Amino acid sequence: MSAPSVEKGIQAIKAQIDAPVASFFSACVHCGLCAEACLFYTETGDPKYTPINKVEPMRRIWEKEYTLFGKAKAAFGMSKAVDEETFAEWETLVYDGCSLCGRCSLVCPVGNDISGMIRKIREGFAAAGHAPEGLIGASTRAVEIGSPMGVKLPAVQAQIKHLRKNTGLDVPIDAKGAEYLVLLSSMEIMNFPEYLEAIARIMYQAGKTWTIASKAFEATNSGVQIGVSDIAKLLVSRVVDAADELGVKTVISPECGHAFTAIRWDGANLIGREYGFEVKHILEVLDEFVSQGLIKTEGKEDAKLTYHDPCQIARKGGVVKQPRNLLNKIATNFVEMEDGGVMNWCCSGGGGVSANERADELKLTAFNRKKSQLQALGVDTLVTACANCRLTLEEGLEENEMDLPVVGLTEMLAEYLVEEKPIEEAKEEA
Amino acid sequence: MDANELLSWARGPGFDIALTIFVAGMLLRLLEILALGKKPDLSPPRGSGPKGGAATIMTRMLPRKQVFDKEPLRIINGYVLHIGFFIVLFLYGPHIVLFESFLGFGWPALPSGVIDAVGAITIVSLVAALVLRLNNKVLRFLSSRDDYVAWVVTLLPVLTGYLAYNHLVAPYTMMLALHLLSVELLLVVAPFTKLTHMFSFAMARWYQGYQAGRRGVES
Numbered sequence: 001m002s003a004p005s006v007e008k009g010i011q012a013i014k015a016q017i018d019a020p021v022a023s024f025f026s027a028c029v030h031c032g033l034c035a036e037a038c039l040f041y042t043e044t045g046d047p048k049y050t051p052i053n054k055v056e057p058m059r060r061i062w063e064k065e066y067t068l069f070g071k072a073k074a075a076f077g078m079s080k081a082v083d084e085e086t087f088a089e090w091e092t093l094v095y096d097g098c099s100l101c102g103r104c105s106l107v108c109p110v111g112n113d114i115s116g117m118i119r120k121i122r123e124g125f126a127a128a129g130h131a132p133e134g135l136i137g138a139s140t141r142a143v144e145i146g147s148p149m150g151v152k153l154p155a156v157q158a159q160i161k162h163l164r165k166n167t168g169l170d171v172p173i174d175a176k177g178a179e180y181l182v183l184l185s186s187m188e189i190m191n192f193p194e195y196l197e198a199i200a201r202i203m204y205q206a207g208k209t210w211t212i213a214s215k216a217f218e219a220t221n222s223g224v225q226i227g228v229s230d231i232a233k234l235l236v237s238r239v240v241d242a243a244d245e246l247g248v249k250t251v252i253s254p255e256c257g258h259a260f261t262a263i264r265w266d267g268a269n270l271i272g273r274e275y276g277f278e279v280k281h282i283l284e285v286l287d288e289f290v291s292q293g294l295i296k297t298e299g300k301e302d303a304k305l306t307y308h309d310p311c312q313i314a315r316k317g318g319v320v321k322q323p324r325n326l327l328n329k330i331a332t333n334f335v336e337m338e339d340g341g342v343m344n345w346c347c348s349g350g351g352g353v354s355a356n357e358r359a360d361e362l363k364l365t366a367f368n369r370k371k372s373q374l375q376a377l378g379v380d381t382l383v384t385a386c387a388n389c390r391l392t393l394e395e396g397l398e399e400n401e402m403d404l405p406v407v408g409l410t411e412m413l414a415e416y417l418v419e420e421k422p423i424e425e426a427k428e429e430a
Numbered sequence: 431m432d433a434n435e436l437l438s439w440a441r442g443p444g445f446d447i448a449l450t451i452f453v454a455g456m457l458l459r460l461l462e463i464l465a466l467g468k469k470p471d472l473s474p475p476r477g478s479g480p481k482g483g484a485a486t487i488m489t490r491m492l493p494r495k496q497v498f499d500k501e502p503l504r505i506i507n508g509y510v511l512h513i514g515f516f517i518v519l520f521l522y523g524p525h526i527v528l529f530e531s532f533l534g535f536g537w538p539a540l541p542s543g544v545i546d547a548v549g550a551i552t553i554v555s556l557v558a559a560l561v562l563r564l565n566n567k568v569l570r571f572l573s574s575r576d577d578y579v580a581w582v583v584t585l586l587p588v589l590t591g592y593l594a595y596n597h598l599v600a601p602y603t604m605m606l607a608l609h610l611l612s613v614e615l616l617l618v619v620a621p622f623t624k625l626t627h628m629f630s631f632a633m634a635r636w637y638q639g640y641q642a643g644r645r646g647v648e649s
Binding site: 017018019020021022023024026027028029030031032033035036037041047048050052053066067068069105106107108109110111112113116264265266267268269272273274275278279315316317318320339342343 | 458459462463464465466467468469471472473474476486487490493494496497500501504505508566567568569570571572573574577621622624626627630631633634635636637638639641645646647648649
């Protein structure tokens with residue numbers, strides 16, 4: 001890749017401006033309501049975090065390049081330029097001060113998809129050399145090693161070996177013709193091995209064939225977070241190629257928010273063709289299994305618990321009722337958080353914020369929103385379905401000396417799974 | 431130029447020029463948007479884009495509870511301002527006569543007394559909008575010259591109309607001429623300010639709603 005420059009940044013932003021973006025800028029009346037929806041504004045009180053302000057450089061470029069009036073203004077020296085200083089000033093707003101949660105887009109009275117524009121403007125910041133170190137590192141590792149956290153296949157194999165010893169179940173690798181290709185996030189490999197074990201047990205009881213791909217076990221996509229479509233495309237291609245090669249029917253996105261957005265919505269557009277397989281979030285699959293009677297649960301959790309909706313899965317992914325169906329099956333005291341569901345507040349670490357060490361302090365300030373939500377509820381357990389939310393929540397809770405366990409919904413479901421099929425069979429099969 | 435001459439200029443050539451700039455300017459702005467196009471979405475759909483787009487055009491007429499609870503005053507004032515403006519513009523008898531001359535059909539008017547009251551409420555609401563803008567740190571931060579220009583050119587027609595109707599400040603003919611001129615100012619300026627939202631709001635809602643509908647997510 002050639003050296004980044006302001007000119008490249010501007011070109012990259014120009015390339016992102018389409019009719020929807022132009023309509024959004026034309027429709028904005030500066031009502032400021034988006035600020036009230038943004039946890040980076042509500043928790044800091046600093047108006048610079050007003051969502052629409054985060055895309056101001058894009059507005060300037062749109063006006064100057066794509067409107068006659070803007071061109072005239074520029075000719076008379078009446079428009080504000082986008083230069084090195086602009087990129088330097090807005091960099092922290094675009095990356096540190098936005099988790100791409102999409103709450104602003106839902107409250108805008110004129111219907112502007114502001115968070116969609118922030119995702120787009122990041123392309124320009126990356127091209128101009130104004131992406132944060134943390135995200136550059138994660139993207140580089142994802143491209144070179146295969147995972148943003150530097151996890152390699154042997155780590156997955158070690159986990160599988162451990163799992164086999166624990167449960168007697170096998171995890172197929174590169175099994176051709178399997179129905180499902182299961183993807184993982186690095187965090188699940190490194191921090192939450194419970195996830196893979198839960199999948200193995202559930203798939204076995206459901207009688208489904210599944211596999212992990214040695215060339216594409218990683219679901220996360222740093223390219224989408226940093227805003228470099230070429231990298232995003234490369235990472236998605238790995239999954240698409242593996243799914244095609246193995247001939248699976250469905251690819252399952254793990255308990256990770258942005259991975260779902262990357263593979264479910266962005267992927268086909270990045271590679272420029274439609275998929276030959278379906279993509280589902282693990283919660284969609286689990287809800288199907290339960291409603292089709294493929295798996296049964298027994299007993300219920302009595303602790304008072306709530307569910308944190310990961311933004312990319314609920315608000316932007318449309319997976320809202322499934323986790324509630326599942327929780328009501330296995331919990332007696334499930335309570336909704338205020339604004340739960342489509343309007344839930346972000347954990348504060350989404351959209352690449354948690355991978356950007358520079359943003360740590362701001363992230364903790366933004367976490368105060370979740371903290372007060374949880375304090376108001378007084379629950380004993382917090383359930384979620386995104387490893388990144390989970391880690392962000394755990395860190396935030398610890399920092400605030402709040403003793404509250406955070407669990408993944410898949411592993412919680414597996415805890416109450418009826419294991420009708422004896423595991424011994426698996427050993428023989430394997 | 432005396433008041434009569436001014437009025438006849440404002441009624442004749444002035445109005446034609448302003449209307450031409452308004453129509454041409456707005457069409458240009460809308461074409462500039464559409465000309466940018468939009469890549470087809472290749473992701474497997476979960477729902478209907480057009481249905482989502484149409485639904486969002488309607489649903490965004492109402493605020494979400496989460497944001498209403500935080501800024502009830504600003505939101506209510508927004509309704510008063512818009513509805514008030516529409517009532518005095520479209521339901522005042524003499525205005526309807528004017529529309530009829532262009533469109534070939536008319537509609538029932540509200541009694542002038544009601545229009546008078548709504549006009550007064552709209553003026554108060556516009557002043558309140560400015561006060562709220564100046565007293566809120568986010569709005570002060572976001573506001574540019576455009577916001578204040580748009581405010582002035584929106585206020586003037588309502589204000590001069592109110593003054594003309596009530597025979598205040600200046601003689602009726604003069605005030606009526608000023609009223610027409612202020613309408614012309616609004617028409618000329620609108621395509622080059624945020625007042626473009628009078629049309630582009632529907633496009634913006636459509637685009638976000640279309641994507642949301644296709645994805646089967648709420649919008």
